[in-house]
Amino acid sequence: MPLTGNPAYNPGIEGFANDTTGTCRLFPAEAISFGQRLPFTIQHGSVDDVASNYSSVAFWYGQPTYSTQVADSVDTTDAASRQSHNYKVSGDTVSSLSSGFPGEFASVPVALGLDTASSAISFQLAINPANDGVRLTRISDQNLSYQTANVYINGSPAGMWVEPWNNPDYRWLNDVFEIPVSLTRGQKAINVQIVPMTGVTGTSVWTAAQYEATVLTVPFTDKQSPGVVADLAATGGQYHFGDHKR
Amino acid sequence: VNNPGCAGAHPDRKALANPSSGQPAGTLPGSVGKGPVGWDSYRQLDQLPALRSGTETRDFDSTDPAQTNADFDHPLRVTADGQYVIAEAYGPGARLGMELEPKISTNGVGISQEAFLTPCR
Numbered sequence: 136m137p138l139t140g141n142p143a144y145n146p147g148i149e150g151f152a153n154d155t156t157g158t159c160r161l162f163p164a165e166a167i168s169f170g171q172r173l174p175f176t177i178q179h180g181s182v183d184d185v186a187s188n189y190s191s192v193a194f195w196y197g198q199p200t201y202s203t204q205v206a207d208s209v210d211t212t213d214a215a216s217r218q219s220h221n222y223k224v225s226g227d228t229v230s231s232l233s234s235g236f237p238g239e240f241a242s243v244p245v246a247l248g249l250d251t252a253s254s255a256i257s258f259q260l261a262i263n264p265a266n267d268g269v270r271l272t273r274i275s276d277q278n279l280s281y282q283t284a285n286v287y288i289n290g291s292p293a294g295m296w297v298e299p300w301n302n303p304d305y306r307w308l309n310d311v312f313e314i315p316v317s318l319t320r321g322q323k324a325i326n327v328q329i330v331p332m333t334g335v336t337g338t339s340v341w342t343a344a345q346y347e348a349t350v351l352t353v354p355f356t357d358k359q360s361p362g363v364v365a366d367l368a369a370t371g372g373q374y375h376f377g378d379h380k381r
Numbered sequence: 382v383n384n385p386g387c388a389g390a391h392p393d394r395k396a397l398a399n400p401s402s403g404q405p406a407g408t409l410p411g412s413v414g415k416g417p418v419g420w421d422s423y424r425q426l427d428q429l430p431a432l433r434s435g436t437e438t439r440d441f442d443s444t445d446p447a448q449t450n451a452d453f454d455h456p457l458r459v460t461a462d463g464q465y466v467i468a469e470a471y472g473p474g475a476r477l478g479m480e481l482e483p484k485i486s487t488n489g490v491g492i493s494q495e496a497f498l499t500p501c502r
Contacts, residue, residue: 181450
């Protein structure tokens with residue numbers, strides 16, 4: 136089955152002034168996470184340096200019978216967040232890192248606290264008992280490749296979490312681990328234990344700025360008010376991002 | 382089987398050998414279940430929007446991590462015998478990935494490639 140296509144192409148003849156092409160891309164297996172909008176960008180030219188005239192259309196196929204819900208998160212370097220989530224680790228190193236997430240906004244530095252450890256880490260996250268599984272998302276530092284750990288949920292093995300990516304230039308990474316429904320259905324909270332191991336490229340540490348639990352569940356009405364948006368003073372530059380906290 | 386990715390595997394791994402085992406019967410009221418998984422995603426296009434619990438899709442590329450134009454020589458890792466690993470993912474009881482062997486000759490650069498799915502034991 137073709138997932139990419141180039142159904143029409145004209146090299147600039149028969150009345151076409153320019154090299155003209157039409158392309159398509161299908162994402163059948165990729166359930167791309169998004170909220171109210173999904174930025175989809177295309178690189179024009181080898182380093183995105185060519186102006187292009189084009190129009191595009193995107194079809195999104197959704198259904199009203201399934202949803203995701205952000206349930207809880209722990210900030211690994213915040214004392215209050217650590218305490219309220221029973222975050223435990225020994226021999227860890229707390230630091231701060233200002234770097235970018237790869238992609239469209241890679242050049243925008245994001246400053247976060249970072250916890251680096253090579254011994255077992257454990258914490259507790261609240262979830263919705265009516266779930267079809269839980270997605271655990273980590274914000275990690277991908278300066279070191281193949282961070283590897285065994286994951287236990289309420290003491291039961293949930294699999295090995297391996298992150299091959301490595302990017303010393305844009306170090307922040309959203310890194311996902313799916314927790315099977317057999318370990319999460321009916322639970323009000325999960326105790327997560329992460330036991331770092333030495334990965335295939337020799338990395339023996341595990342890094343995290345934040346862990347977030349997203350519950351797969353039926354559609355719900357979000358009645359929680361968003362928090363106050365702060366830091367909206369524009370100082371000049373290409374991008375401006377507010378600090379939006381719940 | 383040359384499977385360095387399985388080194389250090391936890392002894393409890395055997396308990397996870399069948400990822401579909403241990404799933405509670407049925408689905409949540411109102412949900413349609415997790416939908417097709419893996420290759421079935423492509424065979425059942427009517428299930429396109431289904432969210433799939435307990436499964437994940439990973440994508441990898443070898444483009445320049447610095448986001449300049451050096452879109453070459455950026456494998457995830459190089460094996461001891463010179464294979465470039467450009468995709469690698471781990472699931473319960475298995476490792477999935479793709480390796481390339483760069484072959485440089487007077488005629489240019491060629492590659493041979495191998496995709497694999499190997500069990501961790």
